[in-house]
Amino acid sequence: MTVATDRQTTPPSAAHPSGDKRFKVLDATMKRNQFNQDALIEILHKAQEIFGYLEEDVLLYVARGLKLPLSRVFGVATFYHLFSLKPSGKHTCVVCLGTACYVKGAGNLLKTLDQEIHLQPGETTEDGQMSLVTARCIGACGIAPAVVYDGKVLGKQTDDAVLTAIQPWLGNTEV
């Protein structure tokens, strides 16, 4: 039987030509999922965690690793909201736009941010310090409106509270 030798060719490249060590971590993740094509979403989650966003090179690498057409990988990466194909800022401010947050003024928080620091949802400050994103309900409706600062959820946010919380991230770009 030659099945075993066929199997050995699974990882197409031992390391990425760039020598970037992060690809090794990605390799390990694919291996843990036994290069299963149906684990694509899991692997993209991990890739985004490692690289911060899904650059083209990463998508290509995953496509080759899982033996999937690039169109399929690209299709999945663009379909889901949590995957980002653009680099995001060093810090992230997520304003929850669930209905409870909305009726309690989350929309106004976004307006304030636009007026005060000229940032709209999906944008990153010019110095790359902070990205502003919106979420479709993070399920913390009891403390609406909620804002997530670098993974930390704070409830009952006001205009002033948001501006104070993000102040340290803005550096000296704002006068």
Add this chain to the structure above:
Amino acid sequence: MDIKELREIAAKSREKQAKIRIRCCSAAGCLSSEGEAVKKNLTTAIAEAGLGDKVEVCGVGCMKFCGRGPLVAVDDRNQLYEFVTPGQVGDIVKKLQEPDGIPETGLISGDPHHPFYALQRNIVLENSGQIDPESIDEYIALGGYEQLYKAIYEMTPEKVITEMNKSGLRGRGGGGYPTGLKWATVAKMPGQQKYVICNADEGDPGAFMDRSVLESDPHRILEGMAIAAYAVGANHGYIYVRAEYPLAIQRLQKAIQQAKRYGLMGTQIFDSPIDFKVEIRVGAGAFVCGEETALIASVEGKRGTPRPRPPYPAQSGLWASPTLINNVETYANVVPIIREGGDWYGAIGTEKSKGTKVFALTGKVENAGLIEVPMGTTVRQVVQEMGGGVPDGGQVKAVQTGGPSGGCIPADKLDTPIEYDTLLALGTMMGSGGMIVMDETTNMVDVAQFYMDFCKSESCGKCIPCRAGTVQLYDLLTRFLEGEATQEDLIKLENLCHMVKETSLCGLGMSAPNPVISTLRYFRHEYEELLKA
């Protein structure tokens, strides 16, 4: 693991709990208002006061009154504290040592007999806020995994399904399809390989019931799924959770590991020939993945687009095998139904809607939080008595249920009992259980536009009515809000709503116009007032 060992674990765990328990809410809501620091400080303070052998500080699941968190309960004297700050733990410990000694502290005592609690009937949430969700022993102490044992050793799969049928339980994800019937369909399908899936992709904005159940009592879901798997003949399960719920994912993972270690999951459960393996699949942010065929595509690692039904997943689902998909809350109801019997469950609620329903009560309401009420409770009881109405003497204008797929209940219909069919008659739906109170300051056209914005960006794009229709509806609503709309636009808006509803491929598109239709039905004057003179 056999039943004797299980009961030994239960007895040991109960013995350990003989101390006075201080329960700290460790669900997402309270954790985001310094709940973690409260728990940590309490643990230290108890140790410093030398009370370690008498008092136990325990992080528990959701204690329901989310709007007043962090919540701390002291068990032996039925004392509940609200809005606890990390600095107040000293006072709690002092009160514990001398209950009557210190009259004035900044502690805010909650009332455990408040209508918010008193009118609840907890079946799904019976363990929530009582046990540490990260401890399988505490779950077992309350009789956990006994029903799985009972199902495997004392009941045939047919008998399990009979009990589910008797209970009259209907799917809690919103559609309300009879659960027993769904199980029976999958059980009847030929084939070796079958799957069970737990839909934990709670995407409705303004809903957090599933999140709370997963975070508070993960073993309950696992046990429910295992019983379902036994009944339909599946040996493999998936829990599809939203990536937005990291705490729920973490607790589920832990629960699966613990159950595996005890031999309650995996191969040869309770030393029987029954196997059941569970995996977690993390979503990546797509509302449409709540739709079962889209969810299946996503579990397979593809774009989460729905496909036409039939064939239904019960016939051809995951990897074309028969697949049972139920919502989190549906699985959470399985254990009590097996324990108490289908007839017991069927006696709760109303004729056509049995049992209880969990709602996430939020918005412009005094007491926001998680409530579980018997079906048939009126909306007014929930919003006014339990919820305490609108804060600062405001008036309820409408109650929105069912998320973007639902609609509004206007103030004059608040006496409607909560049932699948009565809500449908009002032009809204049960949905997964979000209940958002809106007051006089809420502009209904603005709310309709908010939902349409949601549906427009969540449409998967596969079918044209939904992809293009939601964009057109959104643009029309914008014209209203900008004062540009004419009478003709109003007619166009209505016609388009019905067109999108009738011609879309899946539930998302079919229900996307609902917020517009329902606000047009009850608040038409608000649209008319915005018309261009």
